[in-house]
Amino acid sequence: MTDKSNFDQQGQTVHGSQINVAGDIHGDVIQTKEQLPVPRQIPPPPQDFTGRDEELDDILNGFEQGVTIAGLRGLGGIGKTALAFVLAQKLRDRYPDGRLMVDLKGTSTFPLPPAEAMAQVIRSYHPTANLPDDETGLRGLYLSVLNGKRALLLLDNAAADRQARSLLPPATCGVLVTSRRKFTLPGLAAKDLGTLKPEKAVELLIKVWNSASPSYASGVADDALREIARLCGHLPLALRAAGSFLANTPDLNPSDYAERLRDERTRLERLGSEGVDLDVEASFNLSYARLSAETARAFRMMTAFPADFDALAEEAVCVDEDHRHLSELVRWSLVEYQASGQDGVGRYRLHDLSRLFASARLEEERGDTGRAAARQRHSEHYMKMLSYADELYLKGREGILDGLRLFDLEWANIQAGQAWAEERMTSEDDSVSDGTLKSALRLSSSYPDAGSYVLDLRLHPNEKIRWLKIAIVAAQQLKDRNMEGAHLGSLGLAYADLGETRRAIEFYEQRIAIAREIVDRRGEGAALGNLGIAYKNLGETRRAIEFYEQRIAIAREIGDRRGEGNALGNLGNAYADLGETRRAIEFYEKHLAIAREIGDRRGEGNDLGNLGNAYADLGETRRAIEFYEKRIAIAREIGDRRGEGNALFNMSLSLDKLDKRAQAIECASTALKIYEEIESPHAETVRRKLAEWQDQS
Numbered sequence: 001m002t003d004k005s006n007f008d009q010q011g012q013t014v015h016g017s018q019i020n021v022a023g024d025i026h027g028d029v030i031q032t033k034e035q036l037p038v039p040r041q042i043p044p045p046p047q048d049f050t051g052r053d054e055e056l057d058d059i060l061n062g063f064e065q066g067v068t069i070a071g072l073r074g075l076g077g078i079g080k081t082a083l084a085f086v087l088a089q090k091l092r093d094r095y096p097d098g099r100l101m102v103d104l105k106g107t108s109t110f111p112l113p114p115a116e117a118m119a120q121v122i123r124s125y126h127p128t129a130n131l132p133d134d135e136t137g138l139r140g141l142y143l144s145v146l147n148g149k150r151a152l153l154l155l156d157n158a159a160a161d162r163q164a165r166s167l168l169p170p171a172t173c174g175v176l177v178t179s180r181r182k183f184t185l186p187g188l189a190a191k192d193l194g195t196l197k198p199e200k201a202v203e204l205l206i207k208v209w210n211s212a213s214p215s216y217a218s219g220v221a222d223d224a225l226r227e228i229a230r231l232c233g234h235l236p237l238a239l240r241a242a243g244s245f246l247a248n249t250p251d252l253n254p255s256d257y258a259e260r261l262r263d264e265r266t267r268l269e270r271l272g273s274e275g276v277d278l279d280v281e282a283s284f285n286l287s288y289a290r291l292s293a294e295t296a297r298a299f300r301m302m303t304a305f306p307a308d309f310d311a312l313a314e315e316a317v318c319v320d321e322d323h324r325h326l327s328e329l330v331r332w333s334l335v336e337y338q339a340s341g342q343d344g345v346g347r348y349r350l351h352d353l354s355r356l357f358a359s360a361r362l363e364e365e366r367g368d369t370g371r372a373a374a375r376q377r378h379s380e381h382y383m384k385m386l387s388y389a390d391e392l393y394l395k396g397r398e399g400i401l402d403g404l405r406l407f408d409l410e411w412a413n414i415q416a417g418q419a420w421a422e423e424r425m426t427s428e429d430d431s432v433s434d435g436t437l438k439s440a441l442r443l444s445s446s447y448p449d450a451g452s453y454v455l456d457l458r459l460h461p462n463e464k465i466r467w468l469k470i471a472i473v474a475a476q477q478l479k480d481r482n483m484e485g486a487h488l489g490s491l492g493l494a495y496a497d498l499g500e501t502r503r504a505i506e507f508y509e510q511r512i513a514i515a516r517e518i519v520d521r522r523g524e525g526a527a528l529g530n531l532g533i534a535y536k537n538l539g540e541t542r543r544a545i546e547f548y549e550q551r552i553a554i555a556r557e558i559g560d561r562r563g564e565g566n567a568l569g570n571l572g573n574a575y576a577d578l579g580e581t582r583r584a585i586e587f588y589e590k591h592l593a594i595a596r597e598i599g600d601r602r603g604e605g606n607d608l609g610n611l612g613n614a615y616a617d618l619g620e621t622r623r624a625i626e627f628y629e630k631r632i633a634i635a636r637e638i639g640d641r642r643g644e645g646n647a648l649f650n651m652s653l654s655l656d657k658l659d660k661r662a663q664a665i666e667c668a669s670t671a672l673k674i675y676e677e678i679e680s681p682h683a684e685t686v687r688r689k690l691a692e693w694q695d696q697s
Helices: 053-064 080-090 114-125 135-146 161-165 198-212 222-231 236-247 254-267 281-289 293-304 311-318 321-331 352-364 370-394 398-426 434-450 452-458 461-477 481-497 501-517 521-537 541-558 561-577 581-598 601-617 621-638 641-657 661-678 683-696
Strands: 069-073 099-103 152-156 174-179 188-192 336-338 347-349
Touching (some): 053 188, 099 114, 198 236, 222 236, 281 352, 293 321, 293 352, 311 321, 311 370, 398 452, 398 461, 434 461, 481 501, 521 541, 601 641
Parallel strands (some): 069 174, 069 188, 099 152
16 A cells, blocks of 8 residues: 555745746636647537438528527437537537537536536646636636637536536637527527427438448338337437347338337336426337347446446446447447547447436346446446556656546546445445445545545545545544554645644644554654644744654655655755755755656655745845746646745745836736635735735835
């Protein structure tokens, strides 16, 4: 077990008079030197897309006349998203700066919060950004990112007007909104979609059938096809399922198929939130009835996924070797597949109606424990995925972006995995087996530690504290003193991030006690280093130095180069506080050498910022600014918002010394926004300085 989450945080201090601006700050947007590709997230339309000529003409004419927000409304399965894909393709030249798609999950139990939707769009342009937690702050950054761009946003499956209204971009952008529910938005040109015209419904049915079995679709009586289309309610999703069923069942006569469809309509259940009978379950049920028992079981188990997933995840969760059953379900149109244009690894998802159907079948299988086992495997798989994202991040450079991209891609699944473990761990249901409870305890304890570095950049300290408190209880019930100690140390770090230093010290001391009890020298050393930081922040610098020296001794004893480097850097901070600046620089340079040796970008960034502080103290302001610029570049590369804020504020102080007050105010204002987003205790210091400058102007 690695004690990843209990690492020393050297922490660049908010000094008294420093920092400099890199010149690439525009409003709230974090600029990167990396040239990222223009987002092209909206898939191409289905090759067999049929009908909707009138709707297409109306909507495209609206865009020609100045409309920028088009709404596609109607029943689930009516073809809203497919029509949006066609529109996006036809509008591509009008919006060259990106075509972005956000699934708002309006038909799920937990629709996507507007804040998460805005974060997805922002990270499409700035993948390393560590974003504000409040919706107001996100909204400002969201508008800044899209400002001046001609981008098209597809807001798919919106739940309500408030959710979509928060995502309306600047007027230079275009918006397509799909939803089952009717609502209004400022400037919205709404289009209510009905079912396909009978002749177009038959045409779609034949196209789907022909795509797999052209020899079978020829010469079929029109009456049988019209009847199948009618029994499908002329609903595109149902027609697609029926066409796939015919294509994959060559021994079934279409007239017999129509007769079966009539009989099974009596078993329809009412689906959807609108209280409307949807004619899609009959088609799903006919396909489902033709599945092998194992494929049907895999289909039911896929309800464990709250969002899209890849084949490896499905293989693990559904125990499906080489995802054979998954591929069969794609063939039957019960699972959707979207190929990736980047790495060739596609993603799968259950359509909303397909998920409802699978859940209903699951309810019928009361003796089937498949879902419970699948959710446990899901939680285990995404705990490992979280750990892998952390490993990528620790590789530095390209690995940082790779780790953060993986984390963002799988965040919904990671959250669901942690939530299942917590739910099972705290359940009072007597049916929860001892084995399931033990697994839930183990997973609850593992999640915070598995992704300590990426979670530190993505998870708000308050949410991190919640995860860690659950993890501590789990570790205690498992009698795992090692993990309990690691979580206590991490809890101390989370409270330290919120400025609650005394409370952090309590947890560090508990961490040290356990580490000494179980002879965990690495854990003991990390906690001693964090205690040193805490006492330095309280102004007890000499006491802090004692802890740092103990930390260095243990790190050298066990060969912990990262820990040794952090302690050397923190010693530099302590001597800087004592006014021994030249001595502080010696320690910073030693730490910098170790950080570069082991590829510790976070440590390197901290050290560059502290060297900037030191040279500012010596009056070498321009040299200080050079270090701050390097520090900011690394902070933005790895998404270290706290480090970026520190460097920006220190830079503002140095700029002011050079009589560059306007640039100083710009830097300090950006630092204040970051501090407010992450709830840093340093925000008040920046406010006072800005007020002071304002009074002087």
